[in-house]
Amino acid sequence: MNYPWNHQRRFNAYTNYCQQKFGERIQKLSINAGFSCPNRDGTVGTGGCIYCNNAAFNPSYCSPEKSIKQQINEGIEFHTVRYRRAGKYLAYFQAFSNTYAPLKILKQKYEEALQHPDVIGLVIGTRPDCIDDEKLDYLQELCSNYFISVEYGVESCFNKTLEKINRGHTFEQSVKAISDTSMRNIYTGIHLIFGLPGESAEDMLKEAAIVSKLPVSSIKFHQLQIIKDTPLEAMFHSNPEQFNIFKLHEYIDFIIHFCERLNPAIMIERFTAEVPPAFHVTGGFGLLRTDQILQKIEKRMEERDTWQGKFFQE
Numbered sequence: 001m002n003y004p005w006n007h008q009r010r011f012n013a014y015t016n017y018c019q020q021k022f023g024e025r026i027q028k029l030s031i032n033a034g035f036s037c038p039n040r041d042g043t044v045g046t047g048g049c050i051y052c053n054n055a056a057f058n059p060s061y062c063s064p065e066k067s068i069k070q071q072i073n074e075g076i077e078f079h080t081v082r083y084r085r086a087g088k089y090l091a092y093f094q095a096f097s098n099t100y101a102p103l104k105i106l107k108q109k110y111e112e113a114l115q116h117p118d119v120i121g122l123v124i125g126t127r128p129d130c131i132d133d134e135k136l137d138y139l140q141e142l143c144s145n146y147f148i149s150v151e152y153g154v155e156s157c158f159n160k161t162l163e164k165i166n167r168g169h170t171f172e173q174s175v176k177a178i179s180d181t182s183m184r185n186i187y188t189g190i191h192l193i194f195g196l197p198g199e200s201a202e203d204m205l206k207e208a209a210i211v212s213k214l215p216v217s218s219i220k221f222h223q224l225q226i227i228k229d230t231p232l233e234a235m236f237h238s239n240p241e242q243f244n245i246f247k248l249h250e251y252i253d254f255i256i257h258f259c260e261r262l263n264p265a266i267m268i269e270r271f272t273a274e275v276p277p278a279f280h281v282t283g284g285f286g287l288l289r290t291d292q293i294l295q296k297i298e299k300r301m302e303e304r305d306t307w308q309g310k311f312f313q314e
């Protein structure tokens with residue numbers, strides 16, 4: 001089988017794209033640059049998204065008290081000790097909403113990261129309602145010298161769900177942010193969460209056709225994880241029947257069905273999310289790491305002789 005993505009894996013893997021594009025191993029380094037979030041500070045809302053506990057997603061070396069340069073250096077050391085030294089690094093502005101500040105502040109923070117000799121680009125995680133033409137024009141300028149990617153938390157294509165999880169923005173806002181970003185040839189990533197309250201498997205599968213039509217470069221999938229000390233935890237305890245928390249084998253089958261319907265041009269960066277076990281209310285997928293789950297997904301795709309886009313309809 002000749003897949004359209006020039007390698008033999010059964011999905012359009014972002015890691016393979018990076019290897020081909022950069023010719024060496026690239027590692028992302030998470031940074032907490034001290035940004036806030038309009039869904040927490042009262043601009044859009046105060047309680048935040050019901051599943052959000054940023055501490056659960058933040059590696060230990062990230063702290064806004066440290067300079068960005070220090071976080072990058074500690075991140076390089078952290079990854080070198082655990083894995084192996086990468087060829088180059090991308091500074092991943094991950095915590096909270098990383099375009100939520102005046103352009104002058106954004107420039108200072110991004111350019112501090114780009115001044116590091118081993119950093120070749122930025123990955124900027126943000127909300128679809130925290131971007132505008134001025135910021136995107138600036139990011140477009142950076143693209144002439146660096147790899148620049150903006151990742152939007154889309155989370156769901158259904159406004160009913162977005163309301164339920166208190167996202168504070170609509171799907172239409174996501175579509176606009178994605179279009180405004182990709183039309184400037186900025187690499188555009190999105191996140192989707194599966195298992196949100198009120199969504200059936202059928203609803204979630206419909207999202208494959210919806211996002212397939214968007215000018216998206218890559219996707220990260222998350223299975224819903226119930227994290228301690230969040231409004232979601234309270235909702236789960238008071239009304240567990242409205243949740244359908246995926247068991248691992250169910251998730252593997254679901255995500256393969258989803259990928260079969262997904263546009264093969266969209267790269268997949270991650271199939272699952274993980275938080276440290278201490279944060280879990282329901283145990284997640286046990287102690288299995290994302291790369292172990294990825295192996296299981298690829299093995300299952302092989303057993304079923306299926307691949308991303310097998311049932312994609314233009």
Ligand code: SF4
Pocket residue numbers: 037038039040047048049052053054095096097127153
């Ligand atoms: S937008 Fe992000 S940082 Fe803000 S509340 Fe939601 S998940 Fe948390």
